[in-house]
Amino acid sequence: MDTKFRKAIRPEHRLAITLWRLATNVEYRTLAGLFGVGRSTVGFIVVDTCQEIINVFQERMIRIPAGQKLEECVARFAGRFPQAVGAIDGSHIPIKAPVKNPKDYFNRKGFYSVILQGVVDSFGSFIDVNVGWPGSVHDARVFTNSTIYQKLMNGSAFPEQPIQIGGCNVPLLLLGDPAYPLLPNLMKPFSDNGRLTNEQITFNNKLSSCRITVEHTFGRLKGRWRILHKTMDHELKNVPNIIMTCCILHNIIEMHHDPFMNQWEVDAIENNGQEIAQQDPVHANARNIPQAATVRNALKEHLAY
Incomplete structure (x- = not known):
């Protein structure tokens, strides 16, 4: 006033x-x-x-799609990966070294960061965001302590709309990389042990072709909002809100089809692309669920043809 x-x-x-x-x-x-x-x-x-x-x-x-929007998300991936709504991944947001417990925030890439776990739909909009975990934490631990994990486990993430594939009920699902546990509604690639079958390779390639949507989304997010691309000079307590705000603004801009220069995304992906593959998680609460292997095998056989 x-x-x-x-x-x-x-x-x-x-x-x-x-x-x-x-x-x-x-x-x-x-x-x-x-x-x-x-x-x-x-x-x-x-x-x-x-x-x-x-x-x-x-x-x-920032909310999980429903109704017609959900159908549109599934239809966008249907030709490559049936029942996929979107994809999940983590991204490191650079920050200055915190005063308290700085080692916790020093990540495997060699800089201080907090983790942005993003779930995006097939159109590249955020539908769930979890932000603030220290950069040294494994993606699987961030995931199993997030609300989207709880929703996937209790069946409340998506409506019950399974389809029959190879005699198996395949639910609506998300796509993730090898760092995530295999769940009935979260598919990840087969581990590349050098002995993958042609069907497994095809499955991995088709999953990757859809999952890359989340990587491109991070690229567009960091390309527009450079505060996420460079070291953020804010008090640690304010960092999560700044990141969340950028995700909200990303969705608003994407909804209105605001122009985006391709070079912005290239710059951001180059920074985010220094990813060092994480090993499969060992956390007890991130174990694969046996039913998930049945779903993945049914999808593998279906995608082979």
Whole structure:
């Protein structure tokens, strides 16, 4: 509100400051000069505006598809991988070394980060986001402590819409890489032990051709919102909200088909592409479920023809 000493910063002004910060990761000093506000004020504005965006838009913009939208997601992958709604993966968001427990945030790639676990639909929009785990944590541990894991395990993630494939009921499912456990509604590739059959290779290739959607989504996310591409100079407590805000804005922009320059995505994927393959998880709560192997084998036989 206005006071006798200064005028309040208008909402559109606050939003512009926040979007500029998220899109460029430019330092506060530069933003303060561009918008004619105090340097410390910029920091407060960015944090507060991100929280407001989350309060207003998170539940509306990041949610598992239903009805016609769900059918469209499944249809988009149907020719390559039946029953797939989308894909899941993790991405490391660079941060400055935290004051407390910095080793926990030092990841296998050699920098400090927090993990963004994203579930995206076949159109490349986020339908579930889990963010904030330290960079040293295995993707499987992040997954088994997330709400999407609980929903997949109790059957509430997707409606019961199985189809018969090779005498097996195949439910709606997500696609993941080898770091994730094999579940009836989460398919991952067959482990490449050098003795894969042609059918297993075909299965892996078709799964990969769909799962790459999540990698491209991370590329577009980081390409538009450069604060996620460079080292984020924010207090650790504020980092999850900033990342969540970028995911929400990503969905809004994708929904309105905003133009995207291909070079932005290449830059972001190059940074994210330094992935070092994680070994299969050893966490007790991330074990493969026997029924899942039956579903995967039915899909393997189906996709071979």
